[in-house]
Amino acid sequence: MAAVQTRSERALNRVAIAAVLVITLLFLAPIYWITSTAFKPRNLATTIPPTVIFEPEISPFVKLFTKRSQLRAAPEPEDYAAAPWWERLVFDGGEKVVRSGRGDVQLSGYPNRFMNSLIVAITSTVLAVSMGTFTAYGFSRFKMKGEADLLFFILSTRMLPPVVVAIPMFLMYRAVGLNDTHWGLIILYTAFNLSFSVWLMKGFIDEIPKEYEEAALVDGYTRLEAFFKIVLPEAATGIAATAVFCFITAWNEYAFALIMTNRRAQTAPPFIPSQVGSGLPDWTVIAAGTFLFLLPVAIFTFLLRNHLLRGMSFGAIRK
């Protein structure tokens, strides 16, 4: 960038900054909305115009994690007095926490669904990225017959809108008993992400000169050793970028999760909206669920941010 800017350049710069700010705000608005709703008292969640200033509370989160039922009448004062602070929050909302016969608090479906989401997304990401990396390495380093056709075929699995195959997949899964299982979703998401992962990783591995490995080979390493000692560290940036994309896809997937799972292996995306249906929707609880659902992707992306930034400009900064 020039050290000295002309007046018009400076003006242009300001316009650009303003545009970026507007776009950023536009993208952040829904996140703000969800976050604020997740901490609102229920009666302020749906006011028109929206309430911006309120005293944040965490009752939505307590409700999110517990199984509750409507109170027909106000709770007995001694029950209320004996209840821990978080249970009182539920009482205040006109509900009570459901307990088992032995008096244990019953958890809602959410923590379970959240765990399912984590299990499915992490496992399928690890599988898709590792298989994709190996496959991409093969495509990148070895000549094979019909290489271009094969690569195109791999990509072509992404050309059909996934929902088109949902019904046949559902029937197949039912036939082999993969319905409503973790592995069912993991296989699905891995297959789904694999083409993407292969293509992305091939781009990154192509950028690593083959001399890097050949040097290791003549230095006395086997190809596998060269792969782990040279290719993987050099491809770390690409692997991180690919992992983030795969994770986000698997984490956010809705349609298949809705069709293929209902209880045991259900993930958070189909579960959260299903809570809207029963009775009067409690938007604060839904917002709390959504807010927590946003966190893993945010954390994951944040942890890999340096790799991601380099990944985006990969190729541009190398000769």
Added chain:
Amino acid sequence: MTQIELRGIEKHFGAVQVIKNLNLAIADNEFIVLLGQSGCGKTTTLRAIAGLETIDEGDILIDGRPVQHIKASHRDIAFVFQSFSLYPHMTVFENIAFPLRAMRGNRTDIEREVQAVAKTLQITHLLAKRPSALSGGDMQRVAIGRALVRRPKAMLMDEPIGALDAKLREEMRAEIKRLHIKQGSTTIYVTHDQVEAMSLADRIVVMHEGVLQQVGTPHEVYARPANMFVAQFVGSPVMNMTEVTVSEDAGHARVLVRGAPTAFDFPSSLTAELTAAGAENGNLTLGVRPEGVLVSREAREGFVPVEAHIIEPLGSHDIIDLQVGAQMLRARTKSGFVPRPGEAVWARINPAQAHFFDSSTGTSFGIRL
């Protein structure tokens, strides 16, 4: 103690033949330079020896044993690559230690070996740095260190200093020579730079389009080029080449440059030698290096009148383009010897520096006068 022998090597990439019937025997401790234009198959030859490329025909023998079926990692050969020098994700120390770690030596040994190599190459102060913090010359030093550290059977270097600027190249050239003398390992060094080849090689191997042209000491290749390609590729400025006809006249051989008014004077033995070699007029090319063209400012016995065209003053000497008939001959003179272009001068060809080639095949008749 490592000898390398190449026997009848052939290599194709698809339909293109890159190496054609290559035969070469390299002695222990020898510094061989593969010299040739870009694309002539030098890198491919080197890669085949290292085991990074398969060959279609022939045998590669290391210490008498065929190695085609031995993997690169088991050939115990070090390779300095043309386009790659160091791993960016490792420090200089780690880069040099990397080949040692493959042998799973213990840590103190590795530390000691790396330090020793670093000392030899005077890069001790760089050991903790990342490659990205190094200058081009230092990078190549480290790359050479990587190759040296393992004490391999042989060192293969593919244009290791080709990417450096001229001054640094000269410096590194001297350093590589010093290292070779000190360490003494069988080395094959690839370059397209004939000066580098001349200054480094025990023997030069000149290649052209996958075919070995000549093997010889720098002096042999320079003084007795086997063919027109070698003659013009080695030496700077380039050797003059011109078609001539030879006749005999009054106990002298007369060598006439096409279109020239007068012929050059040669010893009479030339005609007999040419006949013996099977040379024929109409298919004869004379080659002479600029220092073999003698220039006089006055008419002298055996000198032919010519016109000085272009004068390139190079400081230590001048290179002058002389028009002889329709041809240009470049001569080397003392600086300022011919003051102005356009001047009429007289020239003679030193018979001892003349080469005669078959115009159609390019092969030298091997005549020395």
